[in-house]
Each structure stands twice: as C-alpha cells, then as structure tokens.
Amino acid sequence: MANIQNVFQIVLLFFVLVTIHEWGHFYFAKRAGILVREFAIGFGPKLLSFKRGETRYTLRLLPIGGFVRMAGEDPEIVQINQGQRIAVQLEDNQVTHIYLDEFESRRDAIEGVVEQIDLEKDLFVRLDVDGEIERYSIHPQAMMVSKEKETQIAPWDRQFGSKTVGQRAMAIFAGPLMNFILALALFVTFIFVAGVPNRVKIQETVPASAAEKAGLQSGDIILQVDHVQVGSDRSKLTNLIQQSPNKPMVWIIERNKEQIRKEVTPLMDKDGVIRVGVSLLTETRPATVLEGFTGGWKSLVSATSIIMDGFGKLATLQVKMDDLGGPVRIVEFTSEQASAGFAQYISWMAIMSLYLGLFNLLPIPALDGSRLVFLLLEALRGKPVDPSRESMVHFVGFAMLMLLMIAVTYNDILRLIKG
Numbered sequence: 001m002a003n004i005q006n007v008f009q010i011v012l013l014f015f016v017l018v019t020i021h022e023w024g025h026f027y028f029a030k031r032a033g034i035l036v037r038e039f040a041i042g043f044g045p046k047l048l049s050f051k052r053g054e055t056r057y058t059l060r061l062l063p064i065g066g067f068v069r070m071a072g073e074d075p076e077i078v079q080i081n082q083g084q085r086i087a088v089q090l091e092d093n094q095v096t097h098i099y100l101d102e103f104e105s106r107r108d109a110i111e112g113v114v115e116q117i118d119l120e121k122d123l124f125v126r127l128d129v130d131g132e133i134e135r136y137s138i139h140p141q142a143m144m145v146s147k148e149k150e151t152q153i154a155p156w157d158r159q160f161g162s163k164t165v166g167q168r169a170m171a172i173f174a175g176p177l178m179n180f181i182l183a184l185a186l187f188v189t190f191i192f193v194a195g196v197p198n199r200v201k202i203q204e205t206v207p208a209s210a211a212e213k214a215g216l217q218s219g220d221i222i223l224q225v226d227h228v229q230v231g232s233d234r235s236k237l238t239n240l241i242q243q244s245p246n247k248p249m250v251w252i253i254e255r256n257k258e259q260i261r262k263e264v265t266p267l268m269d270k271d272g273v274i275r276v277g278v279s280l281l282t283e284t285r286p287a288t289v290l291e292g293f294t295g296g297w298k299s300l301v302s303a304t305s306i307i308m309d310g311f312g313k314l315a316t317l318q319v320k321m322d323d324l325g326g327p328v329r330i331v332e333f334t335s336e337q338a339s340a341g342f343a344q345y346i347s348w349m350a351i352m353s354l355y356l357g358l359f360n361l362l363p364i365p366a367l368d369g370s371r372l373v374f375l376l377l378e379a380l381r382g383k384p385v386d387p388s389r390e391s392m393v394h395f396v397g398f399a400m401l402m403l404l405m406i407a408v409t410y411n412d413i414l415r416l417i418k419g
Helices: 002-031 165-194 210-214 234-242 289-315 327-339 342-360 368-381 387-418
Strands: 036-052 055-070 085-091 094-099 110-118 124-129 132-146 149-152 196-205 221-225 249-255 258-264 278-285
Touching (some): 002 036, 002 055, 002 327, 002 342, 085 124, 085 132, 165 289, 165 342, 165 368, 196 210, 196 221, 210 258, 221 234, 234 278, 289 342, 327 342, 368 387
Parallel strands (some): 094 132
Antiparallel strands (some): 036 055, 085 110, 110 124, 124 132, 132 149, 196 278, 221 249, 249 258
C-alpha cells in the first residue's frame, strides 16, 4: 500500500508542476487572443486526447515536460496552394470547412481549383468551379479537413507573431511565474502543516557522556546556555558548545515546568570533535497567519539562492557527472520525501516547482529563457529575428537537452545497479 501511495505522489508531483506551468502559458496566450492548438502534458505518443473549444488537450507517454502549441509559433501543418483542387462547405455565405481530399463524399460541398486564397488577413478564396470563377468569404474559425482530421485556420490576428512584444513575453514568462506562485503557496502550506520551531528539547543522552554526568535527561528543554537564550535555534547551541572545549558551561533547563541550573563541561574526543553527548529535537507550535506567509516567503528566497548557486556551479563546471540527477533520481528522491510524511512531501514539491520555474528561465535554447532573450533582441532591434534561425537554435538546444537527459539518466541507472 505504501508503494502504491508513493507512486501516486510521484505522478501527482509531476502532473501538478507541469500542468500549472503550461496553464500559465495557455491562460496568458488566450488572454492575448492567440489560438492555442494543443495543451499537452508529456511528450511522445498520445495516451489520451480530447478537444474542448479551440484547443486539443493531450496526455503523452514520456513524462519529461509538456508544451502549449500556439498558432504561428511553427509553420502551419496544412498548406493550400494555387492550382490545388479543394472543396468548400458554406454556411450563411461563408466557408466553414475546406476539404483537401475525399471530394466524392462531400456532397454538399463546392469543388474547384484554387485561383487565389488568403487564410491570414483578407480571409477569402477564389475558386475555378467548372470554368466559373467564384469568390467566397472564409469564416475566421473555418476548419481545414484532410484525411478526416480537422485543423482550424489561424488568421493573422490569432497568431503568436501578431501580438506585441509585451503580450508574447507575458505568454512565455507566465509558465515559470505560475511555478513561482505555486512554490510560495506550498512553502506557506508547509509552515502551517509543520509549524514553527519553538523550543530545543533533549531527545536522549549518551551513556557516560558529559550530558549524563551533568544530570541532563531526555525531555529536558534547553532555555539558556551561559546566559544566552537558545530559543528554537539549535545552531546557536551547537556554536556555544564548540566554543567551550573542556570549559564548564551553565545550562538553564526546564523539567516538569521547573527551571533547573546544570553545569555541563563539553569534552573533546580523540578525533578533536567537541561533544556534550545529546541528540536534540526541535519542538514546534502552530504558526500564526503572519508567520505562515513570512516563513513561506523566507523559504522561497532561501531556496532560490541555493538553486541559483547550483546553476552557477554547473555553468562554471564545478560539478561532476555524479552530482547531476535526471528523472530517475528525481523519482527516487521524491519517493523518499513522500515516505517521510506529508509535510516533507509538500516542502519537496515546493522546491521542485521553484526549480522548474528557475530552470526554464535560463537562457538555454529551447527553454522559456531563450525565447525571452529573442523577444528582448526584437524589442532592441525593432524587428524580429529570422524565424527560421530562431527555430534552428531552439531545435539544436532541445536536442542537446535531450542528450544531457539521456546521459544523466544512464548515469542514474548505473548508480542504482551499483548500489
């Protein structure tokens, strides 16, 4: 049962993080009036697919990300050229369907040869119908049908490239932004679930240690050490101990709601380590609303600093291959965090959401950060970069990311085999 629960939590983590990221792209693209053709979770072959409104929603086989396919980002899949034979279906004197094949089964359609067609701006088609030239207006949401597959046309004002630099940048930045918002919400949730540190308590004492000799017991709450309030800061207590090798220290503890004074002398062992001989436990208490939000924000800032430091070391080649982890290691560590309890799982999900957002903002080809760099160049130059060159850069970047992912996954599998 525990294994089934871990599998569910691993799948849930991936699904939530990717979905919230892609939903950010989707929502702001729709707000800008961009036609979103597909909202996909995963890559590769489709496992599940359905269409609602103008968008097809798909779940794909490989759980390594997702995408939102906007009209105009890539060359349109279906093209109609002059001289091509097509059939059109009319409704209220407008073309609602354009058929590219199987004309004999389109009994209500008008068949002809394309003399001229504009599917982006003027939205019309001129057909040679049995020697007569007919001009038809095309509906902005007309469907092109080929081999029973429908593709909605994308007029220029519904394409990604027609929008302002700001609108396009927001549609791209919104993915990482949603991950940041989710991370903050999860960090705040973690504070409310786990509570805030309150007091440092002795969990147990080591036999024949300085602590036992001084009369310290399991359950004692440490209030002061050498007139310094310990509070909930275990690191403060550790530092005080390290500064007093073989020197008596005055500890004020609470036992059975009474304050007791104890004299404790930290001892240096043969390895040069200064010890008292206790294991500590930090007690927590329920967080107030203010503590929950301020604590969540501090956790977000701290985790961001740590992640960015890691990216810096990666960029300057200060890490080894064994330090990198791919999907296998993420699954392995997520399972460990899920087994550690709900609070730990929430914290890990927050860190992963933050990591996903920050990673996507790196100026690496194929990532959101690289696309934002191209938009910045467009804003500075006053004209866009050649789309074919930009597409090539993203393609090469995506290929390199896939190679890196294969390499780290292979390394993770070898690590598991070797134990």
